Amino acid sequence: MRIGLFGGTFDPPHIGHQILAAEAQQQLSLERVLWIVTPDPPHKQGQPISPVAQRIELVRAVTDADPAFELCTVELERPGPHYARDTLQILQGRYPTAELFYLIGQDSLRDLPTWHDPQGLLAACAGLGVMRRPGVQTDLTALEAQLPGLQQRLHWIETPLIEISARDLRQRIASGAAYRYYLPAAVAALVQANDWYRR
C-alpha cells in the first residue's frame, strides 16, 4: 500500500494544495493522502500563524469532500516545533507495511537541505512527490551533492504551474480583494462565515 503524506501550514488550504494532493494521488498510485496540519512549523518561527484549530477546521472541509483524502492530526500529539522527519518516523511506525510518499512543492524541495535531518527524512520515505512552483529554481545536481540519494527518490508531479500561495490569499482576503475561487468552496464558505483573515 502506498500512502501520501502532505504536511503543511494550510493557512488557508487553497486549490494549489488540492491539485498537488489529487494529482499526486493519481500519478503515484497512492491509496490515500494524509493532510498533516503542522501546529508549529519550524520554518515559520516568529511569524503570525492562524490558530491550529482554525486551520484544522479548514483542512477538514477539504478532506471531507474527497474519499482519497484524510485529515491527520498526528503532530498535535507532541510539542513543537514539528519536524517532518519525526512525523514520518511516527507514521512509519503506524503503517509499517506501507510505502510512504512525502508530498511537497518545489520551494520546499529547494529548501530541503535546511530542514531538520533531511537525510533521515529521505531514509524514512519511499519517495518524494514534488509539484513545480512558479518562480522557483532548483539545482538538482547541487541538491544531490548535499543529499545523496535524493534524485532516486524524486517524482515530479505533472501539473500546470499554479501561481497561488496562502500568503497571497491572506493578503487578498484582508484587503477585500476577490478570493472565493482560489479556495475550495467549503473553505471559502468557512472563511466568509467566520470572518477569518480579515485583519
Ligand code: ATP
Ligand atoms: P505560505 O504562503 O503561507 O508560506 P504555502 O502554501 O507556501 O503557504 P504550506 O501551506 O505550508 O505553505 O504548503 C504546504 C505544501 O504545499 C508546501 O510543500 C508547499 O510548497 C506546497 N504548495 C503550496 N502552494 C503550492 C503551489 N501553488 N504550487 C505547488 N506547491 C505548493
